[in-house]
Amino acid sequence: METRTEIAEIGEFGLIEHLTKNFETYNASTIETVGDDAAVIDHFGKQTVVTTDLLIEGVHFDLMYTPLKHLGYKSVVVNLSDVFAMNAQPTQITVSIGISNRFSVEALSEFYEGVYAACEKYQVDLIGGDTSASQKGFIISVTALGEVAPGKYVKRNTAQKGDLICVSGEVGGAFLGLTLLERERKIYLENPKVQPDLEGEDYIVGRLLKPEARKDIIEFLEKNDIIPTAMMDVSDGVSSEVLHLCKQSVLGCRLHEEKLPINEKARQAAFKFGLDPTVCALNGGEDYELIFTLKQEDYDKITLNEEISVIGYMTDVEEGCKFISKGGNTFDITAQGWKAF
Amino acid sequence: METRTEIAEIGEFGLIEHLTKNFETYNASTIETVGDDAAVIDHFGKQTVVTTDLLIEGVHFDLMYTPLKHLGYKSVVVNLSDVFAMNAQPTQITVSIGISNRFSVEALSEFYEGVYAACEKYQVDLIGGDTSASQKGFIISVTALGEVAPGKYVKRNTAQKGDLICVSGEVGGAFLGLTLLERERKIYLENPKVQPDLEGEDYIVGRLLKPEARKDIIEFLEKNDIIPTAMMDVSDGVSSEVLHLCKQSVLGCRLHEEKLPINEKARQAAFKFGLDPTVCALNGGEDYELIFTLKQEDYDKITLNEEISVIGYMTDVEEGCKFISKGGNTFDITAQGWKAF
Incomplete structure (x- = not known):
C-alpha cells in the first residue's frame, strides 16, 4: 500500500x-x-x-x-x-x-x-x-x-538576545477590513437589495485593498545608519512573524500588549464586530508592515520616528515566546496566521 | 455604454x-x-x-x-x-x-x-x-x-537581409506526441477498458513530455565564435517564430520545405494520423528548439554540426514571408501556433 x-x-x-x-x-x-x-x-x-x-x-x-x-x-x-x-x-x-x-x-x-x-x-x-x-x-x-550593497541585506535568522523587536506603522487593520468586506459580501449574497454599509470604514478597507510597502522605513534606517539585526515583512500576522524570527534565530521573546500599534479606527471596528483588537493585531495578516530587531544601543536613533514601535525584545530560547497582557498575565505566543491548507 | x-x-x-x-x-x-x-x-x-x-x-x-x-x-x-x-x-x-x-x-x-x-x-x-x-x-x-557577458545577448529584432535561418534539432515531434496522447485520452474516456497504445511512439511522446533546452547549441556557437544576428526558441511553432523574427526585424523570408528537419518517426506518426508532416513541423508547438539567423559568412562554421539545419534566409520586407514547397510552389507563411484565447 x-x-x-x-x-x-x-x-x-x-x-x-x-x-x-x-x-x-x-x-x-x-x-x-x-x-x-x-x-x-x-x-x-x-x-x-x-x-x-x-x-x-x-x-x-x-x-x-x-x-x-x-x-x-x-x-x-x-x-x-x-x-x-x-x-x-x-x-x-x-x-x-x-x-x-x-x-x-x-x-x-x-x-x-x-x-x-x-x-x-x-x-x-x-x-x-x-x-x-x-x-x-x-x-x-x-x-x-x-x-x-554587497552583504548589506538583512535575514531572519540573525537576531541576538536582548535585541529590541520593532514593528512599523499599525497592525490588525487589514484583517478587520477583510472581516467587514466578508460580512457585507454574505449579506449581499443573502439579499442583493441590501447595499453594502462601509461608511466610516475607509481606514480598515484601505488597509486591506491598498496596502503600501514600507520604503520609507528602509530609507529612514539607511539615513540613520541603522542596520536591523533581523527583519521580515508582516504578511501572516505579528505572532506568526515573531515566531519565525525566534525559531530561525534560535531565540525566545517577550511581546507587550500595551506596545502593539493599533489604530483607533481599527480598535473601534474590532469592538463593533465583537473581536479583541489585540487578537486582530497579533493574528490578522496582510498588513505589509516591517518587523525587525535592533541592537539596544540603536534605540535612541528610532525614538523620534513615530512610524516605528518597539513591541518587545528577544530572549534566550529557553525562556520561550511569551506575550504579556495589559493585565500582567503571560501567554505563549501561537501562530494563527493565514494557512493556505 | x-x-x-x-x-x-x-x-x-x-x-x-x-x-x-x-x-x-x-x-x-x-x-x-x-x-x-x-x-x-x-x-x-x-x-x-x-x-x-x-x-x-x-x-x-x-x-x-x-x-x-x-x-x-x-x-x-x-x-x-x-x-x-x-x-x-x-x-x-x-x-x-x-x-x-x-x-x-x-x-x-x-x-x-x-x-x-x-x-x-x-x-x-x-x-x-x-x-x-x-x-x-x-x-x-x-x-x-x-x-x-555585457552586450552579448541576442534579440529577435536584429536579423539582417540575406541572413541564413537556422533551426536546431528536429521540429514537429512534440505536436505529434500531443496528438497521439489526446487521441488515446479520448479513447480511454469513451471506454476505460481499452489500454493506451503507445507502442513504438517513444520518440514523439518523449518530445512532448520531456523536452530539453538547447544548451549544447549555445555552447557550440560560443566555441566557434558565432553570434547569431537574431534568435528565439520554438515554443509556438516554426511558422509563428519565423514571423516574429521577420516582423520584429522588419524583413521578409524564404523557407524551404525540403530543409525542415523532421524525424523519420515523426513523419511516420503524421502519416498514421492522416496529417502532413510539414504542416506539423511548421505549426506544431512545444519543440523547444532554437531558431536563429546567421550571417552568410558563418555558414562554413556550422556545416559540420548535424544538430543545426539551414531552413531558409531573410529577404527584404517587401518580398513577404514565403514558403517554398518540395513541388516548387510558393505559399504565404501564416501563424497557426498555439493560441491561448
Whole structure:
C-alpha cells in the first residue's frame, strides 16, 4: 500500500522544507537561496534579491469586493514588501497572469493601471511576464528583483538576545477590513437589495485593498545608519512573524500588549464586530508592515520616528515566546496566521 | 455604454502590446524590457536575463497523461530555453505552485524530483518560490535568471537581409506526441477498458513530455565564435517564430520545405494520423528548439554540426514571408501556433 501524507498534516512551511531539504546549489553567484523573504545573487557589484508571489482568485482575493486596479497595485506591493524586508531597493518586476474569457481587455487594463501605479510610486520597472488562459479564476504571479550593497541585506535568522523587536506603522487593520468586506459580501449574497454599509470604514478597507510597502522605513534606517539585526515583512500576522524570527534565530521573546500599534479606527471596528483588537493585531495578516530587531544601543536613533514601535525584545530560547497582557498575565505566543491548507 | 473589446479580437500578443505600450522604465540597470524571450539587467559585471512562464492544468498540460516528474522537469526546461534563446547561461530559478488538496506530499515530491533533475542537468539553482492553495487545478509559475557577458545577448529584432535561418534539432515531434496522447485520452474516456497504445511512439511522446533546452547549441556557437544576428526558441511553432523574427526585424523570408528537419518517426506518426508532416513541423508547438539567423559568412562554421539545419534566409520586407514547397510552389507563411484565447 502506498503511503499518502496529506499536505494539511505538515503545513505550508513543512511542505516547503520537505520539498527543498536535499537541494544543493551550483553557482558561486547564489548567495542566499530558499528560506528567507527573498533570495540573493551576487552580481559582482550590487547584489540582486529575487522574490515571487502567486495570487489566486478565491484564495487570496475576491473580485466581488476587490477593484481590479487595487488588485494590480497590491500584487506588486506585496512583492516589493519582501524586497524591502531584505533591506534592499526593488528595481524590476515580472507580472504573469492567467485569465478566463470572462475578462475583457478593459478589465485587464484596469488591473495593469494598478500595476503601473505601483511601479511609478516605487520606481520599479516591469520587465516581463506571461499571459495565459485559465480554465477558472484569475491567477497572478509576480516576481520582484531588487538591489543591495554587497552583504548589506538583512535575514531572519540573525537576531541576538536582548535585541529590541520593532514593528512599523499599525497592525490588525487589514484583517478587520477583510472581516467587514466578508460580512457585507454574505449579506449581499443573502439579499442583493441590501447595499453594502462601509461608511466610516475607509481606514480598515484601505488597509486591506491598498496596502503600501514600507520604503520609507528602509530609507529612514539607511539615513540613520541603522542596520536591523533581523527583519521580515508582516504578511501572516505579528505572532506568526515573531515566531519565525525566534525559531530561525534560535531565540525566545517577550511581546507587550500595551506596545502593539493599533489604530483607533481599527480598535473601534474590532469592538463593533465583537473581536479583541489585540487578537486582530497579533493574528490578522496582510498588513505589509516591517518587523525587525535592533541592537539596544540603536534605540535612541528610532525614538523620534513615530512610524516605528518597539513591541518587545528577544530572549534566550529557553525562556520561550511569551506575550504579556495589559493585565500582567503571560501567554505563549501561537501562530494563527493565514494557512493556505 | 461602456466599450468592451474581447481579448480574442486582439490576441495574446496584441494584448501584451496593448497593456505595456505606455510603460516607461526608471532604472539605468534595465537594459531590455518586455518584448523578447527574456529581459536584461546590467549588474555592473555580467548582465542578468530574467524570464518567466505560467503553466496551468487543463491549458498547458493534462495530468491524465503527464507524469508529475516530467511536468516538473518540463516546467524548468521551457524557461531555460528562453534564457538560452537570449544567448545566455541560466543560473537560478524560482518555482511557485498553486495546488488543490487532491495532491499529496508524495505527488508534489514527484513534481519537485523533476524540477531538481532539470536543475542538476542544467546546473541552475532553485532560489525561491511560493506555495499556495488553488481552488481548482494545478498552477505552476517559474522565473529563470541567467547571465551573459555585457552586450552579448541576442534579440529577435536584429536579423539582417540575406541572413541564413537556422533551426536546431528536429521540429514537429512534440505536436505529434500531443496528438497521439489526446487521441488515446479520448479513447480511454469513451471506454476505460481499452489500454493506451503507445507502442513504438517513444520518440514523439518523449518530445512532448520531456523536452530539453538547447544548451549544447549555445555552447557550440560560443566555441566557434558565432553570434547569431537574431534568435528565439520554438515554443509556438516554426511558422509563428519565423514571423516574429521577420516582423520584429522588419524583413521578409524564404523557407524551404525540403530543409525542415523532421524525424523519420515523426513523419511516420503524421502519416498514421492522416496529417502532413510539414504542416506539423511548421505549426506544431512545444519543440523547444532554437531558431536563429546567421550571417552568410558563418555558414562554413556550422556545416559540420548535424544538430543545426539551414531552413531558409531573410529577404527584404517587401518580398513577404514565403514558403517554398518540395513541388516548387510558393505559399504565404501564416501563424497557426498555439493560441491561448
